[in-house]
Amino acid sequence: MRRAALFVGLIVFAWLLWDTGADPVRLARGVPWILDFLRRMVPPDLQVLPSALAGALTTVEIALLGTAVAAVLALPLGFLSARNVAPPLLFYPARVVLNLFRSVDTLVYALVFVAAVGLGPFPGVLAVVAYTTTSLAKLYSEAIEGIDPGPMDAVTATGATRLQVLRYGVLPQVLPLFLSYILYRLETNIRAATILGFVGAGGIGFYLQTYLRMIDYPAASTALLVTIVMVMVVDTLSSRLRARLI
Amino acid sequence: MVEVSGLRVVLPPAVVAVDGVDLVIAPGEFVVILGRSGAGKTTFLRAINRLVEPTAGTVRVAGRAVTGADPTALRAARRQIGMVFQQFNLVRRASVLDNVLAGRLGYVPVLPSLLGRFPAADRDLALAGLAQVGLAHLAERRADTLSGGEQQRVAIARALAQGPAVILADEPTASLDPALTTDIMDILKSINVERGLTLVVSQHQLETALAYATRIVGFRAGRVAFDGPPSAVTPPVVAAIYGDGR
Numbered sequence: 455m456r457r458a459a460l461f462v463g464l465i466v467f468a469w470l471l472w473d474t475g476a477d478p479v480r481l482a483r484g485v486p487w488i489l490d491f492l493r494r495m496v497p498p499d500l501q502v503l504p505s506a507l508a509g510a511l512t513t514v515e516i517a518l519l520g521t522a523v524a525a526v527l528a529l530p531l532g533f534l535s536a537r538n539v540a541p542p543l544l545f546y547p548a549r550v551v552l553n554l555f556r557s558v559d560t561l562v563y564a565l566v567f568v569a570a571v572g573l574g575p576f577p578g579v580l581a582v583v584a585y586t587t588t589s590l591a592k593l594y595s596e597a598i599e600g601i602d603p604g605p606m607d608a609v610t611a612t613g614a615t616r617l618q619v620l621r622y623g624v625l626p627q628v629l630p631l632f633l634s635y636i637l638y639r640l641e642t643n644i645r646a647a648t649i650l651g652f653v654g655a656g657g658i659g660f661y662l663q664t665y666l667r668m669i670d671y672p673a674a675s676t677a678l679l680v681t682i683v684m685v686m687v688v689d690t691l692s693s694r695l696r697a698r699l700i
Numbered sequence: 701m702v703e704v705s706g707l708r709v710v711l712p713p714a715v716v717a718v719d720g721v722d723l724v725i726a727p728g729e730f731v732v733i734l735g736r737s738g739a740g741k742t743t744f745l746r747a748i749n750r751l752v753e754p755t756a757g758t759v760r761v762a763g764r765a766v767t768g769a770d771p772t773a774l775r776a777a778r779r780q781i782g783m784v785f786q787q788f789n790l791v792r793r794a795s796v797l798d799n800v801l802a803g804r805l806g807y808v809p810v811l812p813s814l815l816g817r818f819p820a821a822d823r824d825l826a827l828a829g830l831a832q833v834g835l836a837h838l839a840e841r842r843a844d845t846l847s848g849g850e851q852q853r854v855a856i857a858r859a860l861a862q863g864p865a866v867i868l869a870d871e872p873t874a875s876l877d878p879a880l881t882t883d884i885m886d887i888l889k890s891i892n893v894e895r896g897l898t899l900v901v902s903q904h905q906l907e908t909a910l911a912y913a914t915r916i917v918g919f920r921a922g923r924v925a926f927d928g929p930p931s932a933v934t935p936p937v938v939a940a941i942y943g944d945g946r
Contacts, residue, residue: 604789608855611749612862613779613806621814622802626791 495675502673506661506680512575513657514684516650517643520582525636527587532594539598539606539624552588552595560585560646564655575656582643582650590639597631598624630699637692637699644688648681658684701727701866701898702748707757709740709747709922717743719922721757725900725915727865730892732909733902734926734941735919741902744919745868748900749781750774762865779806782859784869784888788851792844796835796854799843800826803861822861829857833887849880856887867891869901873908881905885912906938 470476534540534548563584567577601624609623651659658681665674702725709718718740725731733741746752748759750766759766764777782803790799804822805813812818818826830836833853838846843854852872859867869888873881889912892899903909909916910930918926918941926937 602789604785604787605791607751608783608785608789608858609802609805611751611778611781611783612803612858613775613777614802615775615805615810618805618810618813622794622798622805623791626794626798630793 491671494671495678497672498676498679499670499672500676502661502665502676503680506658506677509651509658509661509677510680510684513647513651513659513681514644514688516575516578516582516647516655516657517640517688520579520647521586521636521640521643523579524583524586524590524639525632527583528590528594531587531591533598533620533624535591536595536598538601538603539620552591555584556588556592558585560643561649561653564650564653568654573654573656578647578650578655578657581655582647585646586639586643590635593635593639594628594632597628597635601627634696634699637696641689641692644685648685701725701729701762702900703758703760704748705758707744707747707759708755709743709752710755711743711752717922718747718754721922721924723917723924723927725866725898727898728892728896730889730899730912730914731901731917732913732915733900733917733919734906734909735902735904736942737904739919740922741919742870743922745783745870745900745902748868749778749783751783775806779862780865782862782864782867784852784855784859784867784872786871786874788848788855788875790843790851790854790858792842794843795839796830796841796843796846797823797826797839799854800829800839800857800861803829803858806862825863826857826861829860830854832860832891833857848876849883852876852880852884853887856884856891860891864897866898866900869899871902871904874904881908888912906933 531548531552534544535552537545540548560581563581564577567580567584571577571580605627606619606623609619614622647657648659648662651657651661652663654660658677662674662677662681665671665677702723704721704723707718707721707723708716711717721740721744733744735741743752747754748761748766750759750769754767757767761777762780764773764780766774766777769777791802801818801822804818804826808818808822827836827839830839833856835850835853835857838850838854843851846854852875856867856872867888872888873884876884885908888899888901891897901912910933913930916926916928916930916933917924918937920941920943925940926933928937
């Protein structure tokens with residue numbers, strides 16, 4: 455049985471290598487090109503630093519605004535798709551909506567919104583909101599499903615309404631988790647927002663892509679360095695905050 | 701005060717937890733429900749305020765129908781029924797006072813309460829409840845920093861804050877050591893004597909039950925196997941409740 459599984463696994467692996475055109479020789483031939491690429495990026499062109507920084511700021515803004523709006527929009531959806539608190543009539547529709555929208559990535563949303571509202575940071579914000587709302591709602595609902603039902607029972611027993619039970623029996627239990635998920639999503643959204651510029655949705659990615667197209671490698675390298683620093687700064691701040699929450 | 705008639709509770713998938721119970725409890729009684737674990741004590745208590753939905757039968761508490769009540773009437777009925785749980789069921793991350801304030805949720809305006817605002821009169825009632833269990837000085841502490849005995853006293857204060865006509869206590873001392881058992885039972889007894897509140901307490905410890913109850917109701921396999929004063933609990937009665945003298 456185990457041997458058969460191993461055999462099948464090897465065959466699939468070999469087929470994947472063949473079908474994707476994976477070729478170590480081709481990679482080896484590409485190495486000098488990569489080295490050349492890197493060589494041309496040094497030294498970075500610091501003249502474009504101001505516009506790269508402005509782009510980075512826009513990227514952070516897209517991620518911050520998008521995540522903040524999504525964090526709020528995800529609240530009702532999260533509660534509705536948690537099996538233990540949602541009214542059964544609304545639970546299944548909420549779950550379907552969630553799974554449907556969550557299977558589409560931020561970048562795809564960006565393409566749609568750029569087409570709908572034009573270029574710039576705004577479609578980027580919309581794309582972040584669209585993806586993050588459903589992905590946070592999913593995380594929220596899992597947190598809610600993991601709560602201790604005891605306090606919920608106790609608050610229900612006092613004669614509280616359903617909303618009061620959620621506010622006093624459920625929310626205090628899940629709030630730290632929610633905040634931690636929001637910060638985690640902010641981190642991934644910074645990365646996602648970097649790419650959004652490639653499809654015209656504003657931010658540092660727009661500059662990076664423009665410089666690469668103009669074959670201005672020193673400028674691209676500045677944009678890349680700014681991106682790396684930006685991601686590192688946000689990650690550090692966010693993970694410090696998260697460590698305090700749990 | 702509590703009128704239960706023909707109560708039957710079948711828990712999913714097909715466990716008959718309460719199998720036809722008729723019981724009338726007069727105002728001011730201190731009823732202890734005795735029985736082995738699995739005898740249906742917890743389900744019986746939870747069916748009185750419909751934390752568990754009865755399969756058949758009727759329940760009336762303080763003149764209000766509990767069974768058949770619409771959501772609004774059910775909440776009004778629940779306000780009059782304080783409940784104390786084996787696992788305390790406090791919101792661990794919330795302050796002691798916030799936990800006790802939850803007892804007022806059935807009375808206060810809903811919208812402000814969702815924002816965490818309570819009228820001054822309700823805060824006073826919550827503090828009075830805390831004073832009655834001797835914990836007024838711990839009002840601002842986080843609930844999970846308290847000892848088990850203290851947490852159960854907070855839970856009793858929460859029930860008292862409801863201004864209830866009846867308090868149901870489901871194995872309130874089963875998670876506590878013997879010294880604290882006396883503490884908690886003394887507090888419940890004083891509530892019964894001083895405030896004239898009706899108490900329905902489940903217990904699996906015979907000695908504790910006999911020491912505090914004005915009336916013992918023995919449960920066996922979801923039915924009432926004994927109903928009478930503590931003085932009538934003879935060895936044959938104990939055998940009838942617990943079975944085989946084991």
